[in-house]
Amino acid sequence: MDNGVSAGSTASTSTLGNMALGLTLLAFGIGHTGIVGGVSAADSVSLATYVGGLALFVLGLLEYRGGNGFNGTAFAGLGAFWFTWAHGADGKVSANAAGLFLLLFALLALTLTLGAPGGLFGQGAYALLTLSLVLLAVGTLADSGGLGKAAGWVAAVSGLMAWYGATAALANWPTALGRASGGRSAAAAG
Numbered sequence: 001m002d003n004g005v006s007a008g009s010t011a012s013t014s015t016l017g018n019m020a021l022g023l024t025l026l027a028f029g030i031g032h033t034g035i036v037g038g039v040s041a042a043d044s045v046s047l048a049t050y051v052g053g054l055a056l057f058v059l060g061l062l063e064y065r066g067g068n069g070f071n072g073t074a075f076a077g078l079g080a081f082w083f084t085w086a087h088g089a090d091g092k093v094s095a096n097a098a099g100l101f102l103l104l105f106a107l108l109a110l111t112l113t114l115g116a117p118g119g120l121f122g123q124g125a126y127a128l129l130t131l132s133l134v135l136l137a138v139g140t141l142a143d144s145g146g147l148g149k150a151a152g153w154v155a156a157v158s159g160l161m162a163w164y165g166a167t168a169a170l171a172n173w174p175t176a177l178g179r180a181s182g183g184r185s186a187a188a189a190g
Contacts, residue, residue: 017059018166024052025159032152053083102137121165128158
């Protein structure tokens, strides 16, 4: 395989997991913003079920098997979140139950933020996921569409960060701000 990554390695499952998380967050976030006419968060249910839910959960198990406890926890935990969210997205639960559900998974996202490898694309994506879940929970509990839209924008940015991090890993793009190749700062390189 390309980039010296063997089939089934944790590097390949990590990249795929971050890509799945990024795409699911983008769809979820864009649906909540209302920026695309006729597209709502409910339209991301299929993606959330299979890519964000099932695929992430399986990738989490593979990460555990490969010895990566952080990605195992992140992917399996978020896979459970997306799968459960997708099955409750059609209003099967009360607003209070949905808000509580979002707050509980915001705690998981906060744990992932605190345990993530440092840097913008590690901690940053999980921090924004935490913020989006808190905003969406409060918006759901308070019946505030404005907070739901704000949560959507934050989720979309988080999804872009996760997507870029995965794409950068595959394309060998930079993942550190203010760095030039060779580890020197951009200012020192010029």
